[in-house]
Amino acid sequence: DTEVTQTPKHLVMGMTNKKSLKCEQHMGHRAMYWYKQKAKKPPELMFVYSYEKLSINESVPSRFSPECPNSSLLNLHLHALQPEDSALYLCASSQDTDRGRQPQHFGDGTRLSIL
Amino acid sequence: GNSVTQMEGPVTLSEEAFLTINCTYTATGYPSLFWYVQYPGEGLQLLLKATKADDKGSNKGFEATYRKETTSFHLEKGSVQVSDSAVYFCALSRQGAQKLVFGQGTRLTINP
Numbered sequence: 040d041t042e043v044t045q046t047p048k049h050l051v052m053g054m055t056n057k058k059s060l061k062c063e064q065h066m067g068h069r070a071m072y073w074y075k076q077k078a079k080k081p082p083e084l085m086f087v088y089s090y091e092k093l094s095i096n097e098s099v100p101s102r103f104s105p106e107c108p109n110s111s112l113l114n115l116h117l118h119a120l121q122p123e124d125s126a127l128y129l130c131a132s133s134q135d136t137d138r139g140r141q142p143q144h145f146g147d148g149t150r151l152s153i154l
Numbered sequence: 155g156n157s158v159t160q161m162e163g164p165v166t167l168s169e170e171a172f173l174t175i176n177c178t179y180t181a182t183g184y185p186s187l188f189w190y191v192q193y194p195g196e197g198l199q200l201l202l203k204a205t206k207a208d209d210k211g212s213n214k215g216f217e218a219t220y221r222k223e224t225t226s227f228h229l230e231k232g233s234v235q236v237s238d239s240a241v242y243f244c245a246l247s248r249q250g251a252q253k254l255v256f257g258q259g260t261r262l263t264i265n266p
Contacts, residue, residue, distance in 0.1 A: 081259050082198065087252045095252055095253070131198075143200075145199070147195075147197040148196075
């Protein structure tokens with residue numbers, strides 16, 4: 040069992056839909072991350088939140104909108120996605136971002152399919 | 155820049171064989187090094203880590219030693235099991251950095 044919980048596990052949506060991915064952790068971590076992973080590739084960083092503030096946006100298209108309502112929750116709002124956005128979306132958390140020596144803990148991901 | 159290079163897969167072994175997955179890195183300063191494992195249909199799990207030169211990380215029979223002189227962090231296991239079949243990612247992070255730098259991943263299949 041992972042300590043980072045992501046919902047839903049699977050999502051199929053049309054290009055005009057609006058949906059949200061959710062991530063929750065109760066380890067007291069103050070840094071949270073969104074990654075995108077395509078098949079047979081390593082995860083690609085999308086966003087980093089540090090103490091509930093967005094600290095890194097890796098030039099992600101605006102059709103992806105992150106939100107961190109509190110220190111335990113991280114959302115990714117999706118709107119007008121493209122077929123190439125189909126992928127596994129992973130959430131991760133770590134104690135903080137000040138020290139790179141701390142490992143990141145990953146959830147099991149949301150597998151997103153865009154029709 | 156910072157980068158991680160893993161041996162290309164896929165790697166196929168028989169049960170109880172010895173495993174080595176090579177990982178070398180390029181980084182400024184003294185990065186922390188990690189091995190993550192991804193089982194089918196799951197996210198990444200931290201397998202082991204090392205934060206300074208000559209540190210040995212170990213978990214579930216897997217080991218890796220941080221070798222600064224060769225900039226390597228090779229993953230080894232003395233006797234693999236079918237349940238070890240997964241994709242293995244080597245990664246680094248630098249102190250003060252917010253990013254994990256991943257290798258391309260190595261798919262491991264263990265046959266009974």
